[in-house]
Amino acid sequence: MATRPVTSSEERCVDPARRPxxxxxxxxxxxxxxxxxxxxxxxxxxxxxxxxxxLSQDDDAIDSGTVPMIAGGLLVLLCAIGAVQAxxxxxxxxxxxVERPFPVLIAMxxxxxxxxxxxxxxxxxxxxxxxxxxxxxxxxxSWVAVLLVPVGVLALARFVFEMILGTPLP
Amino acid sequence: xxxxxxxxxxxxxxxxxxxxxxxxxxxxxxxxAMPGLTSSIGMALLIPFTFxxxxxxxxxxxxxxxxxxxxxxxxxxxxxxxxxxPAAAVTAFDGFVMTQRGEAxxxxxxxxxxxLIGAFISTILLMVSAQAMASAALVxxxxxxxxxxxxxxxxxAVLSTGSALKSLVGLVFxxxxxxxxxxxxxxxxxxxxxxxxxxxxxxxxxxxxxxxxSEVFLMIEQGRKAMxxxxxxxxxxxxxxxxxxxxxxxxxxxxxxxxxxxPGAGATIASLISYGVAKKLSPTGDSFGRGNPEGIAAxxxxxxxxxxxxxxxxxxxxxxxxxxxxxxIGGLTIHGLQPGPMLFANDPTVPYSIIxxxxxxxxxxxxxxxxxxxxxxxxxxxxxxxxxxxxISIAMLGAYASANSSFEMIVTAVFGVIGYLLRKADIHxxxxxxxxxLGYMLEANLRRALIAGNDSFFAILSKPIAAGLLxxxxxVLISPLLARRRKA
Numbered sequence: 323m324a325t326r327p328v329t330s331s332e333e334r335c336v337d338p339a340r341r342p343x344x345x346x347x348x349x350x351x352x353x354x355x356x357x358x359x360x361x362x363x364x365x366x367x368x369x370x371x372x373x374x375x376x377l378s379q380d381d382d383a384i385d386s387g388t389v390p391m392i393a394g395g396l397l398v399l400l401c402a403i404g405a406v407q408a409x410x411x412x413x414x415x416x417x418x419x420v421e422r423p424f425p426v427l428i429a430m431x432x433x434x435x436x437x438x439x440x441x442x443x444x445x446x447x448x449x450x451x452x453x454x455x456x457x458x459x460x461x462x463x464s465w466v467a468v469l470l471v472p473v474g475v476l477a478l479a480r481f482v483f484e485m486i487l488g489t490p491l492p
Numbered sequence: 493x494x495x496x497x498x499x500x501x502x503x504x505x506x507x508x509x510x511x512x513x514x515x516x517x518x519x520x521x522x523x524x525a526m527p528g529l530t531s532s533i534g535m536a537l538l539i540p541f542t543f544x545x546x547x548x549x550x551x552x553x554x555x556x557x558x559x560x561x562x563x564x565x566x567x568x569x570x571x572x573x574x575x576x577x578p579a580a581a582v583t584a585f586d587g588f589v590m591t592q593r594g595e596a597x598x599x600x601x602x603x604x605x606x607x608l609i610g611a612f613i614s615t616i617l618l619m620v621s622a623q624a625m626a627s628a629a630l631v632x633x634x635x636x637x638x639x640x641x642x643x644x645x646x647x648x649a650v651l652s653t654g655s656a657l658k659s660l661v662g663l664v665f666x667x668x669x670x671x672x673x674x675x676x677x678x679x680x681x682x683x684x685x686x687x688x689x690x691x692x693x694x695x696x697x698x699x700x701x702x703x704x705x706s707e708v709f710l711m712i713e714q715g716r717k718a719m720x721x722x723x724x725x726x727x728x729x730x731x732x733x734x735x736x737x738x739x740x741x742x743x744x745x746x747x748x749x750x751x752x753x754x755p756g757a758g759a760t761i762a763s764l765i766s767y768g769v770a771k772k773l774s775p776t777g778d779s780f781g782r783g784n785p786e787g788i789a790a791x792x793x794x795x796x797x798x799x800x801x802x803x804x805x806x807x808x809x810x811x812x813x814x815x816x817x818x819x820x821i822g823g824l825t826i827h828g829l830q831p832g833p834m835l836f837a838n839d840p841t842v843p844y845s846i847i848x849x850x851x852x853x854x855x856x857x858x859x860x861x862x863x864x865x866x867x868x869x870x871x872x873x874x875x876x877x878x879x880x881x882x883x884i885s886i887a888m889l890g891a892y893a894s895a896n897s898s899f900e901m902i903v904t905a906v907f908g909v910i911g912y913l914l915r916k917a918d919i920h921x922x923x924x925x926x927x928x929x930l931g932y933m934l935e936a937n938l939r940r941a942l943i944a945g946n947d948s949f950f951a952i953l954s955k956p957i958a959a960g961l962l963x964x965x966x967x968v969l970i971s972p973l974l975a976r977r978r979k980a
Contacts, residue, residue, distance in 0.1 A: 359917040363665055370668050370683065377675075377682055382939065383947035386680045389935045390671040397664045404657055418916050421713040429712050430909050433705060436888055437901035445892075453885055460708075460877035461715035467878050475885040482522065489893040 348423040355418040356408040360401040367397030425459050432456055445491040449476055497619075500844035503548045504852055509845075512545065512553035513853050520560025521860060525568055525576045526890055531561030532816040539823050547827035551842065552849035554823045555803075556857075558816045559611060559850060562759060562796050563857050566603040567868055570788075571596055572883050574704030578696065579759035579795035581703060581925055582767045582787075588707075589783035597865060598733070602785045603792045604861040605734045606741050608854060610793030613745040614752070614800035615850045622804040622843070632754055634940035635952040639961035640754070641934035644761055646968040647768035648923050655918060662919045666927025667934075669693055676936035677943070688899040695928055697891040697903040702921035704887040705908025710915070711880040737789040740770045748794030752801020759798035760929050766794030772971065781920075800850060806831050807843045 371394030377387035420426060432452065439448045453472035462468055483489045503509065523534035534557045542550035565577030570587030583603060590599040632640075648663050672683045673692030684690060734741060744766040751762035770790035771780040780787045802817045824831050829842055836843055891904035911921050941958075945951020953959050 356917055359914065359919070360661075363661060366665065367668060370671065373683060377680060382677075383942050384935075384939050386675040386678050386682060390668065390682060393664055393668040393671060397661070397668050400657065400661045400664055404661060407657065420916065422715050425715070426709050426712050426912075429709060430912075433708075433884065433888075433905040433908060434902070437892075437898040437905065440901070441898050449885070453881060456884060457877055457881040460712050460880040462875065462877035462881065464875075467875065471878055471881050471885075475882065475889075478886070479889055482526075483889055483893060489896065491889075491892070492898070 346421075346423060348420040350418045350420070352416060352418050353408050353412055357405055360405040360408070364398050364401030364405075367394045367401060370394030371398060422461070425461065428459050429456065432459065440492060445479065446476060449479065496840040496844045497848070500841045500848050503841055503845050504552065504848045506549075508546050508549040509552050509849070510852070512549035513556045513849055513856065516553035516556030517560045517853060517856050517860060520557040520857075521564040523557070524561030524564030526886055531558045531577065532819045534561060535816055535819040535823065539819070539826065542823060542826070547829060548842070548845045550827060551820070551823060551829075551846055552853075554820055555846050555849050556853040558820065559796070559799050559853055560857050560860075561816075562799050563604075563607050563611075563861060565795075566607065566788075566792055567600065567864075568883075569703075570599045570603060571868060572704070572879060573707040574883055574887060575699065577759070577795075578699055578929075579763045579798070580791075581699060581760070581922070582763040582791040582795070584703060585767070585781050585791075585922060586784050586787035589781070590785065590788075593783055595783070596868075598785065599788055600861075600865050600868060602734055602737075602788050604858065604865070606737070606744075606789040606792040607796040607861075608858050609734070609741050610745045610748055610796040611799065611850070611854055613742070613793075614749040614797035615847060615854075617746075617749045617797075618800040618804055618807075618850075619847050622808045631957065633955075634937040634944060635955045635958040636961065637933060638937035638941050638952065639958040639965070640761075641930045641937065642965045643961050643968070644764055644930045645926065645934065646965040647764055648926060658917070658919045659923045662914065662921070662923035663927050666924040667931045670928055670931030671935070676932065677939045686899070688897065692932065693928065694895060694900055694903055696894045697900040698907045698928055699925060700887050700891050701904040701907025701909075702911040702924060704883055705904055706911030706915055706921065708880045708884045708887070709908065709912040711876050711883075714876055734789055737786045740774065740786055740790050741793045743773075744770065744790045744793035745797040748797025749801040751794070752798030753804045758802065759795040762798040762801070763791040763795040764926060764929070766790045768968070772968070781922075803846065803850075807835060807846065 370390045374387035374391035374394060377385070377390070432455065436448065436452055439452065442448075450472060453475050454468045457468045457471050462471075479491055484491055519534050519538060520531065523531060535554050538554065538557065542553065545553070562577060562579065565575060565580035566583045566587065567576060569575040569580040569584035571591055573584050573588040575581040575584055587599045587603065590596065645663065645667075648659055670693060672685075672689050674680070674690055675682055681690070747766040747769065748759070748762040751765060752759065767780070767787060767790045770786060771777040774780070774784075774786055776784055776786060799816075803820075806817045806820060821831055824842075829835065829839055887904060887908075888901050891900045892898065894900050911924075914924075915921070938952075941952050942949070953962070
């Protein structure tokens, strides 16, 4: 894995006066990335395949465990084939590129944490903090946008979801 | 029939009914364009408001919500890869690529015109064949449903755009996780990591995650880089632009109507099958999934045609063809109307008024769409970080609204992360969605068919429709091999 700055040509669409500071680019060998993905999916397949043995067995031709066993086993097999193919052919592309890897990672964590925070604090309190923070992480550096987007989202939640569509928010 | 149609025309062209249709279109556009809110949710939420309304106006409003939601589902699918309705996921395959190329206006226009044609043709078909089609659909038993699901899954052979192995991995991953929940036959619990999974992976939140949330992460990667400038004018919304796809649109409309008639099949399966068939038959099939407008035409004509199709068994037999049609049954019974064969005998103006309301609603919907295209395309000019924040906020709200539970949001978040990581490995969400749609249908009906046939697979093959569909599955699966051989 290596990081390099984004080239200026990649930012050509941005007004030079407001051009963001050079941000990083994560390059991962596609063989390595494919192997990690196949290992993860193969692991899921293995869990379902092994778990299927513990499911109720009956006299039917296809019982509770048959389909998960077939699907899980097939997933393991396909991932194994994919892994071998990736090693032999060197992956489908030279490298997997992830631009702005840290903001993407933080955004992922934020998205996963949102429902948990919402259960604890309620929708409006969570969204009032979470939405501007997400806008900032997404790359918005305009204070107007960072402040107006949450107002719009909260208004949408209140008037469309709660008042018109009758969806009670916690 | 003509006399009843004429009488129904008089009922529909009253101020109350026309206002109901207009309200239905407005609500339909809102719920259709919001990922997570389906037409059935919109209809269910508005049923209490219909208590005091005239029955025809109430039913016309509910029916137009159903139709308008399908119309509008394509808008966010094309603009931000976040399907407003599950069926619009197929539209996103090519529509979003066109947006990335700066052709958002063209994609929206094609979607609008093809939706109109699909809905128009299927409404005509509903008028002339509702009773006959619905009776034919009743022949479908577990064996036929299993075979239909097999046809749908075999479409992976034509739907995949990149590596066939990776598409297959995505499909089997979907088939694996769809077994989570209560066993459809024995009731045993399978892989219940959390009690909320008792009904399996919730489809809608998973779909929102795989498409919308994963796209948000890709937008964050792009940061403040400008989106491609969209070249769009209303002039693109013309029949001339879709004329080259006339055969595809016609075929997709018939497929959409026929699949819509089959209870439980629905618009998503209709658009998947139609897209797969179009890709197979089109001379430019290789570019499907890479921004081919014909892909949008196939998907939109079919999923809008499926709306009228789903109404056929409802009106003729009292059997809902989709979740939205089931909600409509609720709306009809609240007003003392019992859908089914007796509806045509006792209250013939009701089914014909529904059909006329669909027809009357069409031009209204096109006008809203026509006026809206330049406005929606302007969304492209909004800075990407703002779009990403709005999309994720609406996606999370929509996921919550789909079941009023934060668990749905967690599913959306998890599938969003999975979708993003898999997309980085060139594993597209489409095969996973295909498996999530059809996996349960495949297993449940295979097992039911085997139980009915004393565990003999030949019992399935002995049914002509099931055998025909399985033969079609085989043909679809081997067709890429045959094509390769022919080229060699």
